[in-house]
Every structure is written in structure tokens, then in C-alpha cells.
Amino acid sequence: MLNITINDQGEKLVVAICGDLDNAASSQAESSLAPVFERTDCDVIINCAELNYISSSGLRILLNIYKHTRSNGHQAILKSLSEDLKEVFQLCGFLQLFKEL
Amino acid sequence: MAKSLSSRLTYRIMAVVLAMLIVITTVVHFFVKEYMLDEARERYLRVMLEGKQEVSRWLSDVYVAMENNVHDIERDIDNPDAMLGHMERILTQNPSIACCALLVEPSFYPAKGRVFIPYARRDTSWVVRVAVADSTYHSDFYDEWFGQLVQKEEGGWTKAYYENEQVAGDQEPRLLTTYTMPIHNREGKPVALLCADLSLGGLRERILENVKEVNDQYEQGLRQQTYFFIIDLKGNYIMHPDRQRMLTQCDKGVSNMMKTQRGTCMMEVDGVMSRLYYRTINEIGWVMVIVTPEDVILFKARRLNIIILMVMLSGLLAIYLFCRHQIKGIADPFAMQKATLDHELKIANGIQMAMLPKMLNPQEPSSLPPLSYDFYASLIPAREVGGDLYDFFLRNNRLFFCIGDVCGKGVPAALMMAVMRAMFRSETRRSNTAADIVNTLNRNLSEEYTAGYFITMFVGVLDLTTGLLNYCNAGHEPAILSGALLPVKPNLPVGALPDWNYEDQHAQLQRDDMLFLYTDGISEAMNTEGKQFGRAHVLQLVNERSCNTSRQLVEFMQDEVHHYVGDAAQSDDITLLAIKWLAPLSEHPTISLLDNNILTLKSSMDDIAQLEPFIANIAQRAGMGSREAKRLRLAVEEAVANIIHYGEATSITLKAEAQPTAPSQAEVQTTTSSQVGMCLLLTIDDDGKPFDPTAASPTDFSVPADQRPSGGLGIMFLHQMADGLEYQRIDGHNILRIEMSYNHEIVQSI
Numbered sequence: 004m005l006n007i008t009i010n011d012q013g014e015k016l017v018v019a020i021c022g023d024l025d026n027a028a029s030s031q032a033e034s035s036l037a038p039v040f041e042r043t044d045c046d047v048i049i050n051c052a053e054l055n056y057i058s059s060s061g062l063r064i065l066l067n068i069y070k071h072t073r074s075n076g077h078q079a080i081l082k083s084l085s086e087d088l089k090e091v092f093q094l095c096g097f098l099q100l101f102k103e104l
Numbered sequence: 105m106a107k108s109l110s111s112r113l114t115y116r117i118m119a120v121v122l123a124m125l126i127v128i129t130t131v132v133h134f135f136v137k138e139y140m141l142d143e144a145r146e147r148y149l150r151v152m153l154e155g156k157q158e159v160s161r162w163l164s165d166v167y168v169a170m171e172n173n174v175h176d177i178e179r180d181i182d183n184p185d186a187m188l189g190h191m192e193r194i195l196t197q198n199p200s201i202a203c204c205a206l207l208v209e210p211s212f213y214p215a216k217g218r219v220f221i222p223y224a225r226r227d228t229s230w231v232v233r234v235a236v237a238d239s240t241y242h243s244d245f246y247d248e249w250f251g252q253l254v255q256k257e258e259g260g261w262t263k264a265y266y267e268n269e270q271v272a273g274d275q276e277p278r279l280l281t282t283y284t285m286p287i288h289n290r291e292g293k294p295v296a297l298l299c300a301d302l303s304l305g306g307l308r309e310r311i312l313e314n315v316k317e318v319n320d321q322y323e324q325g326l327r328q329q330t331y332f333f334i335i336d337l338k339g340n341y342i343m344h345p346d347r348q349r350m351l352t353q354c355d356k357g358v359s360n361m362m363k364t365q366r367g368t369c370m371m372e373v374d375g376v377m378s379r380l381y382y383r384t385i386n387e388i389g390w391v392m393v394i395v396t397p398e399d400v401i402l403f404k405a406r407r408l409n410i411i412i413l414m415v416m417l418s419g420l421l422a423i424y425l426f427c428r429h430q431i432k433g434i435a436d437p438f439a440m441q442k443a444t445l446d447h448e449l450k451i452a453n454g455i456q457m458a459m460l461p462k463m464l465n466p467q468e469p470s471s472l473p474p475l476s477y478d479f480y481a482s483l484i485p486a487r488e489v490g491g492d493l494y495d496f497f498l499r500n501n502r503l504f505f506c507i508g509d510v511c512g513k514g515v516p517a518a519l520m521m522a523v524m525r526a527m528f529r530s531e532t533r534r535s536n537t538a539a540d541i542v543n544t545l546n547r548n549l550s551e552e553y554t555a556g557y558f559i560t561m562f563v564g565v566l567d568l569t570t571g572l573l574n575y576c577n578a579g580h581e582p583a584i585l586s587g588a589l590l591p592v593k594p595n596l597p598v599g600a601l602p603d604w605n606y607e608d609q610h611a612q613l614q615r616d617d618m619l620f621l622y623t624d625g626i627s628e629a630m631n632t633e634g635k636q637f638g639r640a641h642v643l644q645l646v647n648e649r650s651c652n653t654s655r656q657l658v659e660f661m662q663d664e665v666h667h668y669v670g671d672a673a674q675s676d677d678i679t680l681l682a683i684k685w686l687a688p689l690s691e692h693p694t695i696s697l698l699d700n701n702i703l704t705l706k707s708s709m710d711d712i713a714q715l716e717p718f719i720a721n722i723a724q725r726a727g728m729g730s731r732e733a734k735r736l737r738l739a740v741e742e743a744v745a746n747i748i749h750y751g752e753a754t755s756i757t758l759k760a761e762a763q764p765t766a767p768s769q770a771e772v773q774t775t776t777s778s779q780v781g782m783c784l785l786l787t788i789d790d791d792g793k794p795f796d797p798t799a800a801s802p803t804d805f806s807v808p809a810d811q812r813p814s815g816g817l818g819i820m821f822l823h824q825m826a827d828g829l830e831y832q833r834i835d836g837h838n839i840l841r842i843e844m845s846y847n848h849e850i851v852q853s854i
Contacts, residue, residue, distance in 0.1 A: 025712075058741050087734055095821070
């Protein structure tokens with residue numbers, strides 16, 4: 004089950020990802036996150052407090068968000084990453100890309 | 105502790121030298137003794153010759169004096185008063201004569217009465233006295249003598265006798281022998297007897313002087329033990345140092361020896377073993393005898409012997425000290441080197457034994473769930489270190505095992521054994537079939553070791569789920585499976601030919617089947633009569649005795665061989681190995697994955713959603729924690745996604761199994777009773793393009809994540825999450841095994 008909510012706060016965009024971001028959910032996630040790619044003038048905060056699981060397809064989506072914000076001179080920030088997920092992020096080197104809150 | 109090498113060497117040398125000394129001393133003693141005896145004989149015969157000449161001279165002095173005076177006396181026979189003058193003159197002129205008398209026929213001179221004996225004798229101060237004996241003077245003696253001797257025409261010697269006490273006066277009566285000669289009147293009729301006494305005591309004194317001269321040269325301080333005596337024709341002593349024996353009969357033995365002119369004999373005289381040297385004095389028929397105790401003759405020989413012995417003993421002591429010092433210098437370093445070598449071999453033995461897998465004691469209470477196999481092995485090296493090996497290793501619910509025998513024995517074989525065991529271990533982590541393992545071992549060994557070492561080996565891979573045994577026999581003793589020989593291809597031993605191709609063989613084990621393996625140390629074990637135990641005997645024994653556990657079988661065979669060999673030395677390493685397949689592990693009640701453990705998907709992203717509930721269900725039933733479950737999910741998802749994206753497969757089948765991991769010794773000691781090490785095995789089978797994720801090139805982590813080429817992330821996660829990965833391509837299918845280790849909480853049922 005994946006549930007993505009986007010909260011536009013003007014200067015920053017808060018994206019909350021709840022559930023499992025796996026292969027099965029990747030197409031759903033891509034469409035849900037389309038609004039993020041329309042904004043070019045703000046930072047993106049990704050709230051992972053309720054993110055339970057992520058696979059390589061999910062990570063690829065997050066990598067695209069990072070590349071997008073960075074090309075616009077803004078930042079992508081990870082928030083409330085659980086220990087289990089931190090290990091996955093660490094393994095693939097993503098922890099060095101994203102800022103963490 | 106045993107005596108040191110140097111001590112033993114020294115004692116042996118000493119024993120030999122001592123034996124030589126004893127022989128030398130004995131031989132020297134023998135010859136010296138002979139020489140001493142010869143020398144003594146020569147000496148005493150010479151002494152006796154002198155004595156004999158002395159006696160002869162005295163006798164002839166008396167005889168000549170008599171002959172010279174007989175005419176003067178016969179001329180004056182009618183004038184009795186002239187006779188005293190004759191007597192005095194004879195005595196004065198002849199110092200040899202002790203006393204001189206004329207026995208005239210009774211009543212020959214009417215004016216002189218019946219008895220008329222004019223005589224002359226010396227007194228104590230050697231002054232000549234003359235007198236006429238009267239009728240009171242030993243008349244019986246006179247009658248007897250005169251009666252017998254006057255009848256003789258010639259002169260002669262009387263037997264020895266003690267002189268008349270009256271004549272002797274206050275002197276000790278002397279032992280005398282008398283020369284008598286008849287005196288004739290003008291008509292030629294014998295009328296008187298001229299007598300000249302010879303003092304045997306005086307003669308003895310003269311002989312002694314001669315003997316003493318010779319004896320003193322040889323027997324200083326010992327002379328009193330050597331003495332001489334003379335016996336007359338009748339065997340009576342007439343000269344002897346012991347006066348008591350004078351005129352007594354000598355021993356029969358002594359008189360017997362007078363039969364020869366001269367000689368030597370040995371007999372006990374007065375309780376002393378003595379040598380007797382004797383010589384006959386022809387003129388008068390006496391025998392002169394010198395008596396010398398054997399001890400006196402051999403005194404010098406014995407003294408010489410003692411001196412030789414002392415010198416030799418000192419030599420012996422010197423040799424002993426020399427040997428001790430020299431041999432110690434040479435032998436002790438050898439002994440020390442040997443001790444060091446022994447010690448090192450002992451340590452090597454410990455190291456080698458530590459290389460072999462530890463056998464769990466099934467008697468010990470254990471909270472571990474029962475294993476799906478029962479394994480036991482034992483190795484008894486013939487020397488400190490040996491060339492036999494066995495090993496087993498559990499991976500992916502498969503039991504990899506081997507038994508092997510390096511050609512040769514001792515340290516070289518032991519080193520090869522260590523190398524082989526390390527190679528086997530590393531190969532079991534990579535290869536999946538027995539033939540793969542053997543082929544790799546063979547290549548490595550042929551490339552790296554040119555010394556011509558080879559190893560007979562049996563390598564097996566037992567699938568604990570199905571009981572399928574995959575094996576490869578490289579020239580080893582045939583294995584016995586449930587009482588029958590396992591069919592084997594005739595393969596070369598490992599290391600014989602580098603390009604030999606070993607092939608797999610298969611056998612299906614039934615529940616409770618026992619596989620028995622051994623090295624030729626048992627089949628070729630020899631008893632004291634040199635007869636071999638034999639392969640047929642091994643097979644027969646395995647069939648005769650039904651053992652419940654692998655340990656029972658191994659120990660039973662060990663006892664049999666031990667009993668058979670008896671006192672004969674163990675000639676080769678003996679290794680025994682038995683495996684019993686009990687049952688597939690999934691039957692174990694704590695982990696029931698028999699149902700709902702298979703998932704089949706179409707190769708489409710639409711079906712990938714089924715993966716999450718399947719893995720969640722498996723992880724829960726297998727008792728995995730949430731972290732391990734997520735790792736498993738990630739690994740499986742990446743693998744399946746990869747197949748769907750690139751594999752062009754039509755369907756994908758997943759199968760899950762769980763099993764306890766083979767407990768190692770360390771785990772047995774530290775595992776708490778409520779936890780057990782488990783392994784979950786997930787097999788993904790697809791019919792797509794051949795693709796081996798285990799061989800995919802790893803992601804380059806030095807490049808920042810956003811600059812890496814896309815793709816490869818999933819494979820990376822697959823490698824990172826799985827504890828074990830194994831790929832096989834079989835019959836157009838990709839078979840990927842993913843292994844996850846975890847600890848399972850077990851509720852104790854008491």
C-alpha cells in the first residue's frame with residue numbers, strides 16, 4: 004500500500020510517502036509525484052516517517068527528484084528516515100546525496 | 105626418563121673395552137704363569153745340581169782319604185800304639201770328616217784286651233781329640249758292625265744314624281753316615297774296619313749356603329717358604345729342616361718320584377699346594393728334593409697381573425671419562441634435535457587434528473532441533489601427522505563432504521592434507537556439484553604442485569531436502585551405501601593429470617540410508633601374520649551389523665580393525681566416515697513450510713504485487729525478524745524485477761525452505777537455549793534468457809550515485825542483502841538460490 008501526499012508550503016514542498024515504495028507501486032508513485040517535477044522554485048522535503056520499505060525502483064524515483072531540484076539550484080531533503088531504510092540508503096550511496104533532517 | 109644417547113653409547117663402548125681387557129689379562133696371565141714355572145724349574149734344577157756336586161765332593165773327599173791311608177794302617181797293623189797317630193792325621197788332613205775310628209777284631213791285640221777302638225774326633229771348637237774307646241763303649245754296636253762289615257772286601261757307606269750320646273758328650277747328637285773300609289793283616293785276612301763319619305748336618309749347612317745364594321736373587325723375603333730335603337735309598341729323611349722328621353719314612357708319593365733321574369711334580373705338602381723339584385745323587389742313591397709353594401713361584405706373575413689390571417682399570421676409567429665428554433659433545437645435540445622434532449610433530453598433530461571438523465557428542469543434552477542428517481567421522485594417524493583427511497560443510501541445505509588419502513605418509517603428506525582441506529573448504533562455497541569441486545581441486549593441484557603428489561578422494565554433495573546424493577570418486581575406495589558398493593566411474597586420483605575430466609554421478613538415498621566411507625588404512629590393515637583386513641571383509645561387516653547411528657558404525661568398525669590388527673603396528677592412517685540421511689528438514693514441526701511455500705508468477709509487472717504477501721507469509725512462518733524479512737523481500741524483489749525487466753521469461757516460480765544451520769562447536773557453547781541459527785533458502789526458477797546475477801559486474805561505488813549509469817542497483821541490493829547466492833542453468837532454466845541466515849526463537853517444551 005502506498006500513499007503519497009504533497010503539501011505545498013510555498014518555499015518548500017513537503018512530500019510524505021507512506022507504505023511500501025516497491026516495484027509494484029512504482030508506476031503509481033511516478034504519477035503521484037508528477038506535481039513535484041512541475042515546480043522549479045522550491046526545496047523538496049521528503050518525509051519518510053511512514054515509509055516502510057523501498058526497492059531499487061523507488062530509489063530511482065527519489066534519485067530523479069534529487070536531480071530535478073538540484074538542476075534548479077534547490078535542495079532535496081530526507082526527513083525521519085528509519086534505521087532499516089538508512090542502511091539501504093547507505094548501501095547505495097544515496098545518504099551522501101540527500102540532506103537529512 | 106630413558107638414559108641419554110651419550111650414556112648408552114658410553115656404556116656400550118665400556119662393555120666392549122672391558123671384555124677386551126678381561127681377555128687380554130687372562131691370556132697374559134696364562135703365558136706369564138707358564139714362563140714363571142719354566143723359569144723356576146730351570147733355577148731349582150741348577151740349584152740341585154750344585155747341591156749334588158757338593159754332596160759328591162764330600163763323599164769323594166772321605167773316600168779318597170780312606171784309600172790313601174789304608175796302606176799305612178795295614179803296614180803298621182802289628183803295632184797298636186801307632187793307630188791313634190793315624191787316626192789323628194786322617195782327621196786333621198780332612199776337614200770333611202767329623203770323626204775317624206778303627207774297629208779292630210775283638211782280642212786281636214792280646215795286650216789291649218778284648219775291645220780296642222782308637223778314634224779321633226773334633227770337639228765344639230774344632231780341636232782334634234784322640235782316645236781309645238773301652239769295652240763300655242757301645243759293645244752291641246761294635247759287634248754288629250764289625251760282624252757285618254769286616255766280611256766285605258770293599259769299602260761302603262752305612263745308613264744314617266745318630267751318634268752315640270756318650271761320644272757326643274754335652275753336644276747335640278749329630279746325624280752321621282759312615283764310610284767303612286776293611287783292613288787286612290799280612291796274611292790278607294780282614295782284621296779291622298776303618299770308619300770315617302760324615303756329619304749330615306754339616307753337609308746340609310754347606311748345601312744351604314749354595315741354595316741360599318741362588319734363592320736370594322729370586323725370592324727376597326720369601327725364602328723361608330722354600331726348603332730342600334734329601335731322602336736315602338730306603339726313602340728315609342736324612343736331611344730336613346724339621347729335625348723331628350729325621351730318619352722317618354717319607355710320603356709314598358714322594359718316594360714314587362725317585363723312579364726318574366730328575367723332574368718336577370706338584371702335590372700338597374703339609375697342606376700347601378707346592379711344586380717339588382727332585383734330582384737323584386747317583387754315587388749314593390740319595391734323592392735331593394726342593395719344595396716350593398706354588399704361591400711363591402707365581403708370586404711375581406700374580407703381582408704382574410695385579411699391576412696390569414690396575415693399569416687397565418685406570419685406562420678404562422680414562423676411556424670412560426673421554427667417552428662421556430666426547431660422545432656427549434657429539435650425541436647430545438642429536439638427541440636434542442630429535443626431542444625438538446618430536447615436540448614439533450606433537451604440535452603439528454594438534455594443529456592437524458584441529459583442522460578436522462569437530463564431532464558433536466550425541467550423548468550431550470542439546471536444545472537444538474534435530475538435524476536432517478547424522479554425520480560421524482574419525483581419523484587415527486599412523487604417525488604423529490598423517491595424510492588422510494575428511495571434511496564436511498553445510499550450505500543451502502546441502503551437505504558437502506569429502507574423504508581423502510594423500511599418497512605417502514608423514515610430514516609431506518600432512519602438508520598436502522592441509523592444502524587439500526583448505527581447497528575443499530573454499531571450493532564448497534563456490535561450486536555446487538561434486539565434479540566441479542574435484543575438477544577445480546585437480547587443476548589447482550596439478551598447476552601448483554609438481555612433486556607428483558596425488559590424492560584419492562571421494563567428494564559428495566547430499567541434498568538434505570530430497571536425499572539426492574551427487575558424488576564424484578577420484579580413485580578412492582568405493583563407498584558403501586546401505587550395504588552395497590556404490591557404483592563408481594574409474595577416475596584418476598586428484599593431481600594425477602591436470603586435464604582429466606571428472607564427471608558427476610548420482611544416487612537417490614532413502615530415509616535412514618547409511619553411507620559409509622573409509623581410507624585404505626582399514627582395508628589394508630595387516631594383522632601380525634601379514635594378512636590384510638580386505639575390502640570384502642569391510643562390506644561384510646557393514647552388512648552383518650546394523651548400526652542405528654553413524655557414530656555406532658564408525659566405532660564398531662574401529663573396534664573390529666583394532667581387534668584384527670592386534671599387536672601389529674598400524675601401518676597407515678585410518679579414517680572412517682558415516683552419514684545417515686534422516687528426513688527432509690521441513691518435517692520439523694517448528695518450521696512448517698511444506699504448504700504454501702511455492703509461488704508462480706507470470707513474467708509481468710502486474711504479478712509482482714503477489715510477491716510482498718508471499719514473502720511476508722514465509723518470513724512469519726519461518727520465524728524471521730522484521731529486519732531480516734525486509735532484507736529477504738528486497739533481495740527477492742530485485743531478483744524478480746530483474747527477470748521481468750530483462751529476462752523475457754514466461755513464468756517465474758519461487759520456492760522457500762528453512763532449516764537449522766549446522767551448529768559449529770562454538771555455537772554449541774554460546775547459544776542460549778531459546779535461540780537457534782536458521783537458514784531460509786529461496787529458489788527462483790525462470791525460463792528466460794540465461795543470466796547469472798552472481799557473475800554480474802559490481803557497481804562502482806567510487807562514483808557518486810547520481811552520476812552512475814542507471815541499472816545495476818537491483819543486482820547490488822541482491823548481493824548486499826543475501827547471505828548466500830548461487831546460480832545454476834539447468835535445462836533452459838535459470839535457478840537462483842538465495843540464502844538468508846537468521847536466529848529463530850524457540851519455545852521450549854518441557
